[in-house]
Amino acid sequence: MLGTLAGMAFAIMLPAQIAIASPTTYPNKSIRMVIPGPPGGATDIITRLVSAELSKELGQTVWVDNKPGASANIGNNIVAKSDPDGYTLLLTFTAIVQAPWLYKNIPYDGLKDLIPITQLARSADLFLVHKDLNVNTLEEFIELAHKNPDKYAYGTYGNGTSSHIHGEQFKRVKNIEMMHIPYRGASPALQALLAGDLNAAFIDITTMTAYLDSDKFKILAVTGSDRLSTLPNVPTFTEMGIEGFTSNGWLGIFAPANTNPEMVSFISKKLDKVMGLPAVQQRFKDFGLRQVRNTPQEFKSILLKDYENYGKIIKAANLRID
Numbered sequence: 001m002l003g004t005l006a007g008m009a010f011a012i013m014l015p016a017q018i019a020i021a022s023p024t025t026y027p028n029k030s031i032r033m034v035i036p037g038p039p040g041g042a043t044d045i046i047t048r049l050v051s052a053e054l055s056k057e058l059g060q061t062v063w064v065d066n067k068p069g070a071s072a073n074i075g076n077n078i079v080a081k082s083d084p085d086g087y088t089l090l091l092t093f094t095a096i097v098q099a100p101w102l103y104k105n106i107p108y109d110g111l112k113d114l115i116p117i118t119q120l121a122r123s124a125d126l127f128l129v130h131k132d133l134n135v136n137t138l139e140e141f142i143e144l145a146h147k148n149p150d151k152y153a154y155g156t157y158g159n160g161t162s163s164h165i166h167g168e169q170f171k172r173v174k175n176i177e178m179m180h181i182p183y184r185g186a187s188p189a190l191q192a193l194l195a196g197d198l199n200a201a202f203i204d205i206t207t208m209t210a211y212l213d214s215d216k217f218k219i220l221a222v223t224g225s226d227r228l229s230t231l232p233n234v235p236t237f238t239e240m241g242i243e244g245f246t247s248n249g250w251l252g253i254f255a256p257a258n259t260n261p262e263m264v265s266f267i268s269k270k271l272d273k274v275m276g277l278p279a280v281q282q283r284f285k286d287f288g289l290r291q292v293r294n295t296p297q298e299f300k301s302i303l304l305k306d307y308e309n310y311g312k313i314i315k316a317a318n319l320r321i322d
Helices: 042-058 070-080 095-102 139-145 162-174 186-194 205-211 261-275 278-286 296-316
Strands: 030-036 064-065 086-094 114-123 125-130 153-154 179-181 199-205 217-222 248-257
Touching: 030 042, 042 086, 042 114, 042 153, 042 205, 042 261, 042 278, 064 205, 070 086, 070 095, 070 114, 086 095, 086 114, 086 153, 095 162, 095 296, 114 261, 125 162, 125 205, 139 217, 153 162, 153 186, 162 179, 162 199, 162 296, 186 199, 186 205, 199 205, 199 217, 248 261, 261 278, 261 296
Parallel strands: 030 064, 030 086, 153 179, 153 199
Antiparallel strands: 086 248, 114 248, 125 199, 125 217
């Protein structure tokens, strides 16, 4: 476990530990962008778009290296153990603050061995039910589940993912008995729901964006701190008084700890320019993602807050993967 909040200082706050790497000549060679996910998915598409535009800004190739597996721990660990010279970066997601609470042994410390550069975008999970289920609101689903213990199951995009954590929190807070059925990704879970093999599921908005006009399911609630612009009539769990759903999923970029702060700031500013491009903004919107474009310090504050929030939820649900 990562220890107390007081001990979670990032390398940007520790000048004495900074590796010698001059930002004045940076970059003078290609940059590796590691993504802890497989090729072809939404995160991969976003990573390749951002990397291609960042290449133009930096005047050097930014190439994408897919390192999937172990709930993002493989890819995250590669960058955490890389030289802090600015030539190995990481585009990862919320698992970095969830994994320490779910796994006994992680080969890196996400809050000490990696330094945040910028949070690119926020995401959310949708709670869906099959169209034939005789409910139209979350309250009606809760009532139905109480009357029929263990009858209903919910699907997720994998063990230990945000969707799994959300499902267990929902069950705990509302005292609902539902079987968890993990799938290898959001798309298989969605297809199972559409086929009627699932009663309910937590699916991320990026996967759902192309299906929002479908009449094969009902969206009863969304996770996160506020409603989605694409689903203005769907309430959040939080506004319905269900605790533990304020944190948003996110995508963000990191460097190894001890990377020169000037270099981190330089990359962050370049990424901000990339995120301001109309084509990039439209692509994020197409995937249902809300741009953030914050500073390393602002992103650090979000990481610490999310780490504590997910820790409380995961411990309360007694959720462990190993």
